Amino acid sequence: MATNSTIVTGWVPEPEGRGTFGILRSCIMTLVLCVYTALHLNIPAPNLTAFAACMRKGKWVLMGCFAPELVVFVAWCQRRQATRLLGQMREVPGDTYRLWTMTHSFYATMGGFVLNTAQEGQDPYIPGSPRLYLLPEGTAALAKMGLLPPVSKDYILDKSNADGLAKLIVVAQSGWFTLQLLTRWAMKLPVTPLELTTMAHAVCALATYFLWWEKPLDICDPTVVDGEWAAPVAALMWMFSRLSSKRFGSRLGGNSSRPLAECDDIYWIDDPRALLDTLQPHPLASYEDTSSQSVSADHVMLFDLSRGSAFYRKLLPDDSTSRQYPYPIRLDRVTLRRWELFRQCIRDFPELPSLLKRATVTSPMEHICPPLDPSGPVLHALRDHIRTVSGGPGMCGVEDIQYNYTTRILRNLGLELLIVLVVCALAYGAIHAAAWNDHFPSGHELVVWKTSCVYVATCGPVAATLWLVFFSDAVLDKETIKGEIGCSGNHWFWISWIQIGLFFLAFPAAVFYVLARIYLVVEAFVSLRSLPSGAYSSTEWTQYLPHL
Incomplete structure (x- = not known):
């Protein structure tokens, strides 16, 4: 029972406004969730030490911090591979692989099926006797010959460490953060550079989760494909x-x-x-x-x-x-x-070479x-x-190390991949460019911010286009081109000089690219020292949505 001196109230709304620590806390929590938990790496090499495993994960965490759109690009490439493999598996006659799903395709593309070349009591036949991971071409070829062991989806999920609740939390937090910033823009409230950077990571995390949703997480033990063959x-x-x-x-x-x-x-x-x-x-x-x-x-x-x-x-x-x-x-x-x-x-198996052709x-x-x-x-x-x-x-059925990303993507860079890379780079740069006319602690910081946004948005697409024009497989195979279609030596003389010039320009361009990336992230935190007062006003209704 309340006494006469007790003051009671009903529903009390959250205090208006937010502080610097509140901005920092929500951004860091979202960044950690988006960068670390969104990564779905391929199966690691056997006997990988704990230190090597940490370095492997840390390399991709750094990429997620400073270049999240490249992680999206890699995820898109892997999903593209898995989708193609799914289509090939559905063409296999019979019912053996009738229940093949995208989870199976991701499992295969991440190195889920291996051939052990070290056989006890037999002479070695491959230098170093490595474990060979079946690539999508090799997986489809063995399936068409009836040699690939059928595995169930439950078998793969038992190996995976993916947690549906954890994925839901990350998606909810990323969605909440993005919605909050859209609401601030609609209400004409200032958005801090740190929030823009975090939003870019949140959007990339949502795209990455969508692309990798069916991909198993943190599998270490692949399925050994064995037999006399x-x-x-x-x-x-x-x-x-x-x-x-x-x-x-x-x-x-x-x-x-x-x-x-x-x-x-x-x-x-x-x-x-x-x-x-x-x-x-x-x-x-x-x-x-x-x-x-x-x-x-x-x-x-x-x-x-x-x-x-x-x-x-x-x-x-x-x-x-x-x-x-x-x-x-x-x-x-x-x-x-x-x-x-x-x-x-x-x-x-006389049909195997033709099945491996890509x-x-x-x-x-x-x-x-x-x-x-x-x-x-x-x-x-x-x-x-x-x-x-x-x-x-050009025929590639196996690999000795299951890379998360290989230079084959660049060597075989086509128009479709180039468009995806351009869209990812432009989207990441455009989000940061939303602060084009916003407040910064100094005019010099604003100029460098604008320059970095433009450079990050355009450098990747320009470099990929130059690679496509001057360094693709079609251009590099000079012997085939000159000997079979009769290109003049003068033509290749100028292309060679252009290639040399681009190599000399590549190093300083890459250095400035890395510096621009680092600046966007560092300046996002440094700019908290001087913000307009409107940046501390909060959007009330978004506070009632579940978030961290």
Whole structure:
């Protein structure tokens, strides 16, 4: 019972206004949730130490802090891969993969299916015997051959550490923060630079969550794809992928800077002895392989090999116009074992190379390098003498490390990816540019803010466009372009000088880009020292919405 001296009241609204600490607290809470919890990284390498795992996560947290739109771009690329894989899996006949979902596709694209190349009691056939992660092309190929083990969605979700409630909290907080700022603009109330920066991260977090909603979180143990067929398939995929180019590098002394896969220019022939005269010791290579052992008698019948020998081969037999390929091929025990498995895979699964072929990325530079004429003299001679089973680095079914982002995206940058990158960069810069005429502690800070906004919004799209025009695969494959469509040397002379000039400009441009990024984040906090009084007025009705 209340006494006469007790003053009681009913409903009391929140105090009007907000303080500097309130602004700082809500922004930091939103930034932490948006940056850290929105990250859905791919499966890490095996035996990753705790320190390496922290560094791996920390690198992406820093990117989320200073370049959140790039995280959105990566998420969009991964969802694009998963969507394509989902379409390919639905084309697989039968009911084995009928229940395949986007969760399955994300699980596969993040490295959920692996081939173990280290087999106990068997000779190694891949240098270092790494674990090979199946890429979407490899996953779809194995599924079409009925070799991919079916897994349920519940099996994947049991491995995932995703929490639906945690996702809901982040989405609700990001949505509340964005709605609050839109309300302040509608009420003509000042918005602080820190709130603009936080809003940019909130919008990016919402987009990232939408793109990664079905992607499992923090899975460490992938599904091992095993069987008697696994070693031959792994050998073929490795030889057809860019992994083998890390061992062979680019063509030495040639005009092409493209990676060289081990399966390039490997042919099946009816009579191996017919090509003996095209195999010659390589004068530029001198390999010493202490792990090599004596070559079996079957191979000695074809070549007089010594331990660690290196050879090169002409393109075609009995062709005086054929150039000699100036790259060496090392023949050791590991290589011969891999080639034997490669032969076995072609014999047992002749359809696998065609299943691994990826669709060509369409780009504005496509007209520079059109496809070869099937009726041309070179391919006609190939058809007469040999049966081609070549793939090249354009075919990629496996990877030894499941990267969250690879330079293949830039190497194969097409118009669609370029548009997405431009939209992400412009959106991030436009949000910060909303403070174009707002109050800043000094005029110099406002000028630098404007400059940074414009530079961040335009630098990425301009760099991507220049990469597309001057550094795409079509442009870099100069040997193919010059030899097959007859581009003039003067044309490539000027392109080479432009490329050199762009390389020199790239370093200072990248430095200024990083500085502009850092300035936008740092200035957002520093500007709290001087704000207009209206910035401390609050929007009452948004305070009643659930938020942190």
